[in-house]
Amino acid sequence: MNPPPTAKRVSRLSDEITLQLERWITEQQLSSGTQLPTEKVLCERFGVSRAVIREAISRLKADGCVTTRQGSGAFVAARPGQGSFRLVRGLEHSPPILSDEMSDIFELRYLVETGAAERAALRRTAKDLDRMRDVLGRMQDALAAQADAVGDDDAFHVAIAAATHNSQIERFQAFMGGQFSDSRAPTWSSDGHRSGRAREAQAEHVRIFEAISRGNAGAARRAAEAHLVSAARRLGLDPLRWGGDKTESTR
Structure with a gap:
């Protein structure tokens, strides 16, 4: 209700x-x-x-x-940011608020996830790739079953962060995974499956993985950038607000 x-x-x-x-x-x-x-x-x-x-x-x-x-x-008790951190709102609010704040969330994701993908391509091991491949498999199964895979989506990005072999990047991505979940939920919802959002997102995940697997840092960053830009647009957001359109001219 x-x-x-x-x-x-x-x-x-x-x-x-x-x-x-x-x-x-x-x-x-x-x-x-x-x-x-x-x-x-x-x-x-x-x-x-x-x-x-x-x-x-x-x-x-x-x-x-x-x-x-x-x-x-x-x-x-503590100044803001020193006690804990949260994203102010989720997806349950009105569209005008959703657009502004979700754009901010995507800008944060853009900064974190593109850098992590680039570093992961330079430092990944066979074990790291196996971990990413396993999560991708679970998301592929969810795609076939039209099931929710938000948790696996989070896990995939944490696996990328882990492949940087920088424990602070991994910890930050793991901490923020729960915060970012709201921005991933529409992709794996029933509507997301019907509209093709889940299928498109999974194809983008595969491209990120392939670039990391090849050890191509530039391609990994561009694939992550393209994923964030496409994900934002799938939600009706404008990547121009945070400079996310640059991937269109660099691919």
Whole structure:
């Protein structure tokens, strides 16, 4: 059941207020233990209801940015980004918000995954290739069965990161895999199978793998770039927003 319009509006406003509070904490360089203004003051400052402020504070608390004490209010626990990291929204919100924020997600994926593919081509071992080949096989089975393969899609990109033999790249990709899952979900949905998105994505995965297998770093980067550009376009996003169109002229 879809949430009522009022609930959606509160959620969207809370997203905006969460970001504004994050920026304010950072800009003011508020240290751990600093008490935030009261709900009443925050309502007046941002011109929103208590429900919006409470949801925003709840999100900051979940992110490890603030703590709350019953009867005392909210306190800074860590500056944004120092406690934990999340992508602000998933796919359940309205199209205008989806377009802007999903473009940001794809730009982040673009930066991470193209570099990882390039390094993987230079450093991969036979064991790394076997790992990627195994995940590709599972995605191929999911394609034949028109099944969900988001987890395997995540695993494929983690396998590429592992092939860089840089443990920090692998750890970051593994951490972000769950965050990126929302941007991969439409590919492996029922509609994604019917429309051909899953089939196209799998062909792109194979091209990335083949370039890495050949040890061609340039081709691996270009294949990863092309995959991200195509994936963005399949979702109706404009790669021009983050410079992702350059692959069209370099392939």
